[in-house]
Amino acid sequence: MTTSMQKPEPLEPDARKPSGQPEQVVPVQSPRVLTRARRRQAVLRFWRQYRTHRAGLVGLVVLAVIALLALTAPLLVGADSQSVTSAPGGPMEAPSGEFPLGTDQFGRSLLALMLWGTRVSLTVGLLAAFLSVAIGTLIGITAGHFKGWYATVIMRITDWFLVMPTLVLAIALATVLSRSVWTTILAIGVTTWPTTARLVRAQTLSVESRPYIERSRALGGGHRHIMSRHVLPNVMPLVLAQTTLVISTAILTEATLAFLGLSDPTIVSWGGLLQDAREAGAVSSGNWWYLAPPGLAIAVVALAFTLCGRAIESVLNPKLGVSR
Numbered sequence: 001m002t003t004s005m006q007k008p009e010p011l012e013p014d015a016r017k018p019s020g021q022p023e024q025v026v027p028v029q030s031p032r033v034l035t036r037a038r039r040r041q042a043v044l045r046f047w048r049q050y051r052t053h054r055a056g057l058v059g060l061v062v063l064a065v066i067a068l069l070a071l072t073a074p075l076l077v078g079a080d081s082q083s084v085t086s087a088p089g090g091p092m093e094a095p096s097g098e099f100p101l102g103t104d105q106f107g108r109s110l111l112a113l114m115l116w117g118t119r120v121s122l123t124v125g126l127l128a129a130f131l132s133v134a135i136g137t138l139i140g141i142t143a144g145h146f147k148g149w150y151a152t153v154i155m156r157i158t159d160w161f162l163v164m165p166t167l168v169l170a171i172a173l174a175t176v177l178s179r180s181v182w183t184t185i186l187a188i189g190v191t192t193w194p195t196t197a198r199l200v201r202a203q204t205l206s207v208e209s210r211p212y213i214e215r216s217r218a219l220g221g222g223h224r225h226i227m228s229r230h231v232l233p234n235v236m237p238l239v240l241a242q243t244t245l246v247i248s249t250a251i252l253t254e255a256t257l258a259f260l261g262l263s264d265p266t267i268v269s270w271g272g273l274l275q276d277a278r279e280a281g282a283v284s285s286g287n288w289w290y291l292a293p294p295g296l297a298i299a300v301v302a303l304a305f306t307l308c309g310r311a312i313e314s315v316l317n318p319k320l321g322v323s324r
Helices: 031-050 054-071 110-146 148-163 166-176 181-189 194-208 211-218 223-259 270-279 288-316
Strands: none
Touching: 031 288, 054 110, 054 288, 110 148, 110 181, 110 194, 110 223, 110 270, 110 288, 148 194, 166 181, 166 223, 181 223, 194 223, 211 223, 223 270, 223 288, 270 288
16 A cells, blocks of 8 residues: 655745845843833832822822922031021020021021931931841841741840830940940841831741742752842832831931930930920920920921831732721
């Protein structure tokens, strides 16, 4: 029995393509370009959702105005406004056209001092919050990843810090170390990290239970690769929201330390102004203009950061149901 072998027909050129013209090559974008495009889309999507929160927008506008005043303070009032020897007014003058917020015990304009204090309070709050969140994130990720005896020891230390009053520990550190802005930042940063550590550890345990972590381990991914490439990007939204909340706590703690006389006395801050008002007897003499502006400024900034933090939490985790 013979089988007939059919000769394959030659391929004909596509009639839809004009002859003699080269095929169009679609450019392939590099992974870096695609990553940037995705990040840009994520930021735009985050901003569109953030704008729906009226309280968050109010807090953001307030922080933007305060930050602008802090940056332009040298241009608005000048560095000589902090001088005690060349004070332009008399001691404890009430608010007037020349001095909208009155003067302090040395005759300096409280408005100018408030602007200079904005720079110090915001700087201390931001840096102390960054230090606190960095420590808490590092401890939380490592404790959730390695587990075992390391997690047990490190979390017992965290529990001890949670039980101890944060303000008492900060006062102890500020008392032992020299009085400076960096001492205040260190005292706040190393005492306010436990809450962040516990939150990040819980999120790390949730991420590590997902299937792609097992696949990464099976493909040879080490501890550093898993923590930096898989765990850290997934906990960053939580870290970002926690940072905005820690900043308000850091500003309040800095004001408390300055009010207790544990900060640098040569630097003007909102808490330092409250300390000066107490020493000058503003409470007993009824000089409300010496006490009200610094206290209101601290409350407004702390509230603004809290509003921003709640809005960010609601955007990153809609299940929280934060009101708009």
